[in-house]
Amino acid sequence: MPNAPTTISIKATPIPAKVQRFFTPCPRGLEQALADELAALGAQSIDPTDGGVGFTGNFTLGYKVCLWSRIASRVLWQLAEAEYRHEEEIYKLARNIDWPHLFSANETIRVQVDAIRSPLTSLEFVTLRVKDAIVDAFRAAMASRPSVNTSQPDMRIHVFLTAYKATVYLDLAGEALFKRGYRREGLAAPLRENLAAGMLALKGWKGQTPLLDPMCGSGTILTEAAMIAMNIAPGAQRPFAFEKLRNYDAETFAAMRDKAQSEVRPLPANLLFGNDLNTEAIDVTKRHLQNIGGAATSDAVTLTQQRAETLTKPAASGLLLTNPPYGERMEELASLKAWYPALGAWLKREMAGWKACFITADRELPSGLGFKPNKKTPLFNGALDCRLFEIELYAGSKREPKPQGGMPLEHQRGFRERS
Ligand SMILES: C[S@@+](CC[C@H](N)C(=O)[O-])C[C@H]1O[C@@H](n2cnc3c(N)ncnc32)[C@H](O)[C@@H]1O
Known part of the structure; x- marks a missing residue:
C-alpha cells in the first residue's frame, strides 16, 4: 500500500488579483433591490436573475458585501464552472480546485447541490462525489482531510447545475447573512x-x-430600520466564513469594520x-434594539x-409597514377576516397622509380592509408566497371635495377606495 503523504505546510495562495465572479442569493422578489444595493457597494457586471444576483469585483468586494448587504442571504464566490453531462465531469471539475490552499483540513465542510433542469437523476450522488473530490484533493496533499458537518460547517460549498453547466462556489458568509446576531430569542x-x-x-x-x-x-422591521437610519453595517456583530480561509486578509477586513464603526450615527427620536x-x-x-445600539437606541x-x-x-x-397575523387554521382565519374591517376603518379615520404597506400571505387582506391596493409586489417569506400590498392614504388636501353632493364622504377625503 502506498504511504499516505505526510502533512505539509501549505502557504495560502494570495488574495486573487484578477476580477472575481460572485453570486448572491436573496428572497425572491428582492432581486432588483439587491442589484441596486450591490451597485452602491461597487459591484460590476450586475446580473439579477430569479432568486439572486450575479456580479463581479475584486476579491475583497466579497468581504464588503458580507459586511454591508442588508438584502443578500449569502455571498458565493465562484471557484469553477464547466459544461457537464454526467456526475464524473462534476467530480473532475471539483477535484481540479486547489482546496488545500483554500482552507485547512481542520475546517469542517458541507456540500449543497441545487439544480434547475439538470438531467442527472440523483443530486445526493452529485453531493457525495463533490465531497469525495474535496477529500481526495486533501489526501493527495497531506495526511489529514476535512470532515463533514451538515449542521454547523466552517466551509459551505455550493454547486449549482443547469441543464448543461455546473458551477462550484465557496460561501464567503458562512451562516446565512440574515442572521445578524441581534436576535437571541424567538x-x-x-x-x-x-x-x-x-x-x-x-x-x-x-x-x-x-x-x-x-x-x-x-x-x-423596526430593528432593520434602526440599523438603516444609524448606518450600522448589518454584519457588524457577526463572524464570516472568509475569516477562516487561508488567504484571509485580516488587515483589510479590520479596516472595513473600523470604518463602518466610525460612521455609525445616533438614532433620532x-x-x-x-x-x-x-x-x-x-x-x-x-x-x-438594545442589542444593536444599547439603551439610547431602544x-x-x-x-x-x-x-x-x-x-x-x-x-x-410617514410609512406604515407591517406583517399582520395570518391565520393558518380555519378558526384563526375567520376571526382575522372579522377584524379586517375595524383595521380598515382605523386606516381611513386616523392615518390619512400615510402610505400603508402590509406583507401577508392572505390575498384577501386589502378587500377585507376595504381598499384597492395601489401596488402589490410578490415576495417570499421563507417558503411562504406573500404579497406586499401598498395603500396610499391620501390626506384631505390631495383631492378637493366637490362643492356639493355627489361624492361619498370617504372619497371627499381623498381615500383610494376599493372599486
Ligand atoms: C406575524 S406577527 C409579526 C411578526 C413581526 N413582523 C416579527 O418579525 O417578529 C403579528 C403580530 O401582530 C400582533 N397583533 C395581532 N393582533 C393585533 C392587534 N389587533 N393590534 C396589535 N397587534 C396585534 C401579534 O401579537 C403579533 O406579534
Missing part, C-alpha cells in the same frame, strides 16, 4: 431580517420619514414607532402596547 413567526430590510428598500425608506409598525412582533398587543413582543423588540423608539386599531397617528405623514 417569538413566533418572525420575518426574515433581509426580507424586512428589502421591503424598506422597495419602499425607498432611508431613515428620513417616520415609520410605524403597528403589529411589530419581535420588531424585525420621533422617527420609529412600534406597537403590539402582546407585552412580550414589546419586551423582545426593546431587547433587539429609548429613541416609541413603543406602545395596545390594539393597532386604537393608535393615534404619530406624525402627519
Whole structure:
C-alpha cells in the first residue's frame, strides 16, 4: 500500500488579483433591490436573475458585501464552472480546485447541490462525489482531510447545475447573512431580517420619514430600520466564513469594520414607532434594539402596547409597514377576516397622509380592509408566497371635495377606495 503523504505546510495562495465572479442569493422578489444595493457597494457586471444576483469585483468586494448587504442571504464566490453531462465531469471539475490552499483540513465542510433542469437523476450522488473530490484533493496533499458537518460547517460549498453547466462556489458568509446576531430569542413567526430590510428598500425608506409598525412582533422591521437610519453595517456583530480561509486578509477586513464603526450615527427620536398587543413582543423588540445600539437606541423608539386599531397617528405623514397575523387554521382565519374591517376603518379615520404597506400571505387582506391596493409586489417569506400590498392614504388636501353632493364622504377625503 502506498504511504499516505505526510502533512505539509501549505502557504495560502494570495488574495486573487484578477476580477472575481460572485453570486448572491436573496428572497425572491428582492432581486432588483439587491442589484441596486450591490451597485452602491461597487459591484460590476450586475446580473439579477430569479432568486439572486450575479456580479463581479475584486476579491475583497466579497468581504464588503458580507459586511454591508442588508438584502443578500449569502455571498458565493465562484471557484469553477464547466459544461457537464454526467456526475464524473462534476467530480473532475471539483477535484481540479486547489482546496488545500483554500482552507485547512481542520475546517469542517458541507456540500449543497441545487439544480434547475439538470438531467442527472440523483443530486445526493452529485453531493457525495463533490465531497469525495474535496477529500481526495486533501489526501493527495497531506495526511489529514476535512470532515463533514451538515449542521454547523466552517466551509459551505455550493454547486449549482443547469441543464448543461455546473458551477462550484465557496460561501464567503458562512451562516446565512440574515442572521445578524441581534436576535437571541424567538417569538413566533418572525420575518426574515433581509426580507424586512428589502421591503424598506422597495419602499425607498432611508431613515428620513417616520415609520410605524403597528403589529411589530419581535420588531424585525423596526430593528432593520434602526440599523438603516444609524448606518450600522448589518454584519457588524457577526463572524464570516472568509475569516477562516487561508488567504484571509485580516488587515483589510479590520479596516472595513473600523470604518463602518466610525460612521455609525445616533438614532433620532420621533422617527420609529412600534406597537403590539402582546407585552412580550414589546419586551423582545426593546431587547433587539438594545442589542444593536444599547439603551439610547431602544429609548429613541416609541413603543406602545395596545390594539393597532386604537393608535393615534404619530406624525402627519410617514410609512406604515407591517406583517399582520395570518391565520393558518380555519378558526384563526375567520376571526382575522372579522377584524379586517375595524383595521380598515382605523386606516381611513386616523392615518390619512400615510402610505400603508402590509406583507401577508392572505390575498384577501386589502378587500377585507376595504381598499384597492395601489401596488402589490410578490415576495417570499421563507417558503411562504406573500404579497406586499401598498395603500396610499391620501390626506384631505390631495383631492378637493366637490362643492356639493355627489361624492361619498370617504372619497371627499381623498381615500383610494376599493372599486
Ligand atoms: C406575524 S406577527 C409579526 C411578526 C413581526 N413582523 C416579527 O418579525 O417578529 C403579528 C403580530 O401582530 C400582533 N397583533 C395581532 N393582533 C393585533 C392587534 N389587533 N393590534 C396589535 N397587534 C396585534 C401579534 O401579537 C403579533 O406579534
